[in-house]
Amino acid sequence: MTELHPAVTTLITSAHGETVVPSVAEGIYSLGWLIIALPLAGAALLLVGGRRTDRWGHLLGTATAVGSFVIGLVMFISLLGEDEGARSQTQHLWTWFATDSLDVGFDLLYDPLSSLFVLLITGVGSLIHIYSIGYMAHDERRRRFFAYLNLFIAAMLMLVLAGNYLGIFLGWEGVGLASYLLIGFWQHKPSAAAAAKKAFVMNRVGDVGMSLAIYLMVVTFGSTAFTVISANNHGASEATMNAIGLLLLLGACGKSAQVPLQGWLLDAMEGPTPVSALIHAATMVTAGVYLIIRSNFIFENAPVAQTVVVIVAVVTLLWGAVIGCAKDDIKKALAGSTMSQIGYMMLGAGLGVAGYAFAIFHLITHGFFKANMFLGAGSVMHGMDDDVNMRHYGALNKVMPITFLTFAMGYLAIIGFPGFSGFWSKDKLIETAFVENTWVGLAALLGAGITAFYMTRLMLMTFFTQKRWKDPETGHEPHPHESPAVMTVPLIVLGALSVVGGIMLAGNWIVDFLAPVVGHAEHHEPPIPALALTAIIVAVVAVGVAIAWFTVGRQEVPRVAPQDVSPLTKAARADLYGDAINDTLVVAPTMSLARTLDSLDRHVIDGAVEGQGNATSGLAELLRKTQNGYVRSYALSVLAGAVILALALLAVNW
Amino acid sequence: METEPYILLSAILFTIGAVGVLVRRNAIVVFMCVELMLNASNLALVTFAKANGNLEGQVAAFFVMVVAAAEVVVGLAIIMTIFRTRRSASVDDASLLRF
Amino acid sequence: MTAFWILAPIMVLAALGILFVRKAVHAALLLAVVMVSLAVLYAGLDAPFLFAVQIIVYTGAILMLFLFVLMLVGVDASDSVVETIKGQRFLAAVLGVLMVVTLVVGLSQVSFGTVVGLDSANEGGNVEALADLLFSKYVFAFEVTSALLITAALGAMLLAHRERVTPKAGQREQAEQRMRDYAASGKHPGPLPAPGVYARHNAVDTPALLPDGSPSEASISRVLAARGAVRTARADQVDEVVRQLAAPGAQTEVVDVPDLEGDEVTSASDVAVGKSDASEPGSDSTSGEGDRA
Structure with a gap:
């Protein structure tokens, strides 16, 4: 099993995953470590500095995130100028630890995949930092919040920039810690403390899989570096590869809230809304997708694991969508949606070389529009005195025009309205799924319809229908108002990105850009012409919207959720009994x-x-x-x- | 003269003294019994001195007497002190050092 | 050897007596018997020096010290021969018998050989011969013994010495203390009542009768009460005195008195008898043995 093939024989690897052959980083790429170090230093300074940094802590936290974004952007632009073969840069910082048989370096790997993630994390992260300045303005622990956010950014960047699995694991645990700290940020609420613990514990289950996978890699390949493993992935038996793949999938399920480890994500909405937007929608929960795509050289040789990934993805896709239909809590409805959308990404990742690029594409567009909608939801809550129940909203489109418009951008993107970013990414994923397997494609198609239904329901209950603001029992009536500019500007930026994100697919750019990392698939025609398929998808989406319009938009929405509902609704309200x-x-x-x-x-x-x-x-x-x-x-x-x-x-x- | 009767007498007196230590409760009487045991051993020493034609036994008996005198002085002083504090000369009453 | 056979039974009996007599003084006297007998045996064993020392030092000094301490300590419950530790006496007897048997059996196995005798050793006199040994061969032990004796003397003084921690109470303080006691507990501040005087025996051991005819415990010395040597002024004895007084030869004045006092005394004595009956179980432990003596 440990008999290793020479690296030369593995150049013919398009069907077995790409070999990672990076060149040593020079010039601007040697600044790669600074991307991580900046937010890390920010977090350290804010945590160690204590109250002295209270006054300007949020500004420093935002500055480090923006700084990382600027470096990431410069590196990305410079990467675009490189030859296709030279777009993989490695930087050996120091030897992490060395034993007799195992040397682990603190290595960074900057390649097209990482570069997109760096941009997403630092870009969306910076916007959310800016938004948080306004959202957390009245919280006396704001400086600590920014410290945790910075810590998260640093850990997430470590995760995507690591050159070996141990580095990924470091970031993996780092984002888990940051997630725990931020979900439980309002620790005075018992529900928040419990949710933080739940997230932490369920993530540990996944981490066990992840660490076991790493042990298996060490045993099999004697290394955890991508370069070594991808070069020698023929050296291991298929059973070993399947085992590693399934264990990695377990880790990914924990981090990305996939069935069966999905239970923590809805509770995680107890955290502040920017956290939900950044960690539990745009970035951290996609780490599982990143892990599987990064490990394409393993999954391409592990067919069983790949099939399981598809099954998990389809189940989660529908599971999250059904939950999203029944939730009245705006954040939980969005969380169900997140779960479902990550299911789409997982589906892409499970479909192999053909789907990797589209999974990443959807991941990025989802990062835009879901962060946008979460921040929009935060803005709504901000105006509604932190009420999260959509049944208490209604007709907010007039009083919060900017929030409404930006939210509408996200809404149109997620349901796949033609031309918006989500349309391109989801369309491609469903198409690829149909190529792979008709049933999987049908499930994905059904998911798209349900997505349209619950997002329309959310949209209608929040911004349209009649006003239900006043609490008949206490007589309290909130006075919704538009949020300050520091919150609306990120909304506008993200809204714009939600609209135009699809441009990445122009001329198949993203597929070509990622090809050195994930391989280039031969093109297979779907069973029916692509255009017809697109039409069908749009039709299904239209049906979902229409159902929502007739069941929600045309009827009076009761302020208190009705109890005499169908068993399916009851089940969906109870998270499909996931906790049970x-x-x-x-x-x-x-x-x-x-x-x-x-x-x-x-x-x-x-x-x-x-x-x-x-x-x-x-x-x-x-x-x-x-x-x-x-x-x-x-x-x-x-x-x-x-x-x-x-x-x-x-x-x-x- | 025979040696044995003296030695046997010495043994009997010694045993009586030992039993006396065990059965009497008055500390002073207990002390007397200790003296009786010392005297019994003295008798044996003197007897052996004669049997062996050697005065060393008598010297030893002499030393025993001196030591006994010193012991009695200190012992009786201790008994007095205990009696002064506890108003009792019973050896059973001074039984605080126990479980 | 004759002296031995006469003295040996006496010594064993006296020693056994120490085990069984109740009073420590008797034990001391029995011990003196044993020691003097031992001295005689020493004389018979050609040890005249030890004979003298045994009598002078042991019987004279040490035993006297015992008696001094006995007087200081006085009589208390420790004189009782009632065993308080369960099984102690039985086990002691068993062990004693076992020890005697063992020693006798063991010694009977040994042959002591012929007696050499001290005639040659005592040629120049026993004391001189002992002195020769003591001041030559055993001179160091001898000097050490002197140190031991000095240490013992100092120790005895230290133990017997009582540091005065409060100033000595003078007459004034004692009087004030008495009044304080009276105020606090109603304790009688005056002197204790004198013993009853009946002129029939040593009246110090007879309690005075209180006006109601009951005997007053406070009028008797505590030591006498502890020894159980207290007599009681019984009603019948009083009656007997009255009868003697009423005897011929003393009629005129005295006749009236018995008539007058006879009633009173009789009634008082009834009370006294009743009282002594009632207090009998309580006084039994202390004075019960006194009656027997």
Whole structure:
């Protein structure tokens, strides 16, 4: 299994994943480390500096994110000028640790895939930093919030820039930590603290898979570097590759909230809205997709794992969409949507070389429009006194025109309105799915329809229909207003990106750009002509919109959610019983096992130990009776000893 | 003269003294019994001195007497001190050092 | 050897007596018997120096010290021969018998050989011979013994010395203390009542009768009460005195008195008898043995 093929033989790898052959970074690329170091330094400064940095902490945090973005942009533009073969740059910072058989360097890898992610993370991240200046203006722990955001940006950049799996793991855990800190940022709310813990624990399940995969790589390839593994991916048996692939998928499921580890994402909406936008919509949750696409050289040799990825993706795609239909909490509805959209990306990643580029494409456009919508939702909440229940909204389009318009951009993008960014990316994914398997394609198509339904429902309940602002019980009525410029400007930028994001597909640019990393697929015609398929997709979307219009837009929306609803709605409101399933399948058996072990430990093991102690002290209890304090008793013992001695002497001399 | 009867007498007196230490409760009587044991051993020493035609036994008996005198002085002083604080000369009453 | 056979039973009996007598003074006297007998045995064993030392030092000095301490300590419950530790006496007896048997059996196995005798050793006198040994061969041990004796003397002084931690109470302080006690607990501030005087025996051991005819415990020395040497002024004895007084020879004045006092005394004595009956179980432990003596 560890017999390695020479790197030369692996040049014919288009069907087996691309070999990573980077050149040593020079010039502007040698600044790659600064992209990570800037936000990291910002986080360190803000956390260590304490209250002294309260006054300007948010500005510093934003500045470091923008700084990283500028460097990333310069590097990206310079990368565009390189030859296609020279677009992979590696930078060896230092030897992380070296053992007898395993040397791990602190290596960065900057290639087309990383470059897109860097732009997405730092770009969207910078916008969300700016937005947060306004959104968190009244929070007395704002400086800490920005420190955590910076920490997240640094960890996420580490994740996408790492040159080996251990580096990815470092960033992976870093974003997990930042996610935990930010979900539980309002730790005074028990629900937030619980949600943070839930996210952390479920992510740990995925991390176990990830770390096991890394161990397996170390055993199989003797290295965790992409270069080594991609060059030697023939050296391992298919079973090993499948195992690594499935373990990586487990890690990706945890981070990207895919079934069966999807449960934490909806609860994670307890965090501040910018966090939901940045971490739980645009960037961190897509890390799983990144991981699978980055590991294309493994998955291309692991057909079983790839099939499982498709299954997971399809299930999650529909699962999230169904949840999104029933939620009244605007953020949870968007979270369900996020889950579903990541399912689309996973689907692309599972489809192999043909889908990788489209998955990344959808990932980026989704980053734009979902961040846009989350920030829009935050803006709405800002105006509605932090109420998240859409049934309390209605007719907000007049009072919040900018929020409404930008949100509409995102809405049109996500449902795939022709011309908007989501249309291009989703269309390509569904088309690729049909090429692969008709059923998968049909599921993706159905998902698109449901997406249209729930997003229209969300849109209608929030911005149209009648006003339902006033609380009949308390008489409290919020006074919605447009958010300040510091919040609306990022909305406008993201809205614009949601509209024009599709430009990346112009002339198949993104596919060609990513080809050195993910390989170039032969073109397969879908079973029906592409244009017809596009028409069908648009039609399905139109049907979804229409259903929403007739069930929500044309009827009175009750302020309190009706209880006599169909079982499907009930199930969707309960997250399709995801938590119940987890409780039954994992938590309850674990708890009962733990209780059994606890009582075993308490009674059997402790019993043995304490039994020894009790026996000793019981013996001592008996023996101490001889120490009665009467000198005459002691003298009796002495005399007895003397007699015994005399008897012994007598016996010896007999 | 025979040696054995003296030695046997010495042994019997010694044993009586030992038993006396065990059964009497008055510290002073206990002390007397200790003296009885010392005297019994003295008798043996003097007897052996004669049996062996050597005065060393008598010297040893002499030293025993001196040591016994010193012991009695200190011991009785201790008994007095205990009696002063506890108003009792019973060896059983001074039994605080126990479980 | 004759002296031995006479003295040996006496010594064993006296030693056994130490085990069984109740009073420490008797034990001391029995010990003196053993020691003097030992001295005689020493004399018979050609040890005249030890004979003298045994009598002078042991019997004379050490035993006297014992008696001094006995007087200081006085009599208390430790004189009782009731065993308080369970099984102690039985085990002691068993061990004692076992030890005697072992020693006798063991010694009977040994042959001591012929007796050399001290005639040659004592040729120039026993004391001189001992002195020769003590001041030549055992001179170091001898000097060390002197150090031991000095240390013991100092130790005894240290132990017996009582540091005064409060100023000595003078007459004034004592009087004030008495009044304070009276104020606090109603304790009688005056002197204790004198013992009853009946002129029939040493009246110090007889309690005075209170006006109601009951005996006053406070009029008797505490030591006498502890020894159980207290007599009681019984009603019948009083009656007997009255009867003697009423005897011929003393009629005129005295006749009236018995008549007058007879009623009173009788009634008072009834009370006294009733009282002594009632207090009998309580006083049994302290004075019960006194009655037997």
